[in-house]
Amino acid sequence: MKNKQVLTEEQKAKRKYINKDDMNAAIIFYQKQVQEWKDGKLKEQPKIPDYIGKCILMICQNLGKRYNFANYSYVDDMIADAVENSIKAIKNFDIEKSGPNGAFSYLTWVSWRAFLRRIERERYETYKKIQNYQHIHLMDDFGEIGTTTVHTDTFMENFERIENNKKK
Numbered sequence: 001m002k003n004k005q006v007l008t009e010e011q012k013a014k015r016k017y018i019n020k021d022d023m024n025a026a027i028i029f030y031q032k033q034v035q036e037w038k039d040g041k042l043k044e045q046p047k048i049p050d051y052i053g054k055c056i057l058m059i060c061q062n063l064g065k066r067y068n069f070a071n072y073s074y075v076d077d078m079i080a081d082a083v084e085n086s087i088k089a090i091k092n093f094d095i096e097k098s099g100p101n102g103a104f105s106y107l108t109w110v111s112w113r114a115f116l117r118r119i120e121r122e123r124y125e126t127y128k129k130i131q132n133y134q135h136i137h138l139m140d141d142f143g144e145i146g147t148t149t150v151h152t153d154t155f156m157e158n159f160e161r162i163e164n165n166k167k168k
Contacts, residue, residue: 017058018104023103023104026051027052027103030048030049031090031093048090053087055107056087059111060082064078064082069115074118077118078115081114082111082115085110085113086107086110086111089107090107093107126155130155134152
């Protein structure tokens with residue numbers, strides 16, 4: 001039998017760092033403004049409200065603290081990519097297709113995918129760095145073939161295996 005931690009109301013309220021109903025309403029209002037601008041009723045393109053921006057930033061920062069992503073050295077780049085992708089994705093959000101947690105879960109999903117894309121990009125860059133390093137330092141000063149570490153060899157083999165599996 002597992003010990004369940006009982007949370008107080010204050011702890012539950014702190015855990016819910018975004019009011020999902022307010023965020024849904026703010027995004028719907030923003031989308032209506034954008035539609036009015038497209039129809040020519042507004043002269044200037046509306047800017048994303050500060051509240052939506054804060055919500056996006058909080059979602060991305062808290063996602064960056066998750067155990068899945070917290071230990072990467074480029075977590076700040078992951079957060080920046082997630083914020084950018086979330087801002088671009090707001091126009092595609094459809095409240096009719098989503099439930100009561102719609103905007104929150106949609107933006108979390110967009111951020112999650114941005115994090116994964118950054119990890120893939122960084123993994124590819126690491127592969128290229130190691131490949132270039134091995135190519136440049138293949139021969140040592142005496143004209144003999146240089147050695148590589150087990151870690152770099154394992155990384156290269158795993159990366160190439162994954163890439164070959166993707167192509168199949």
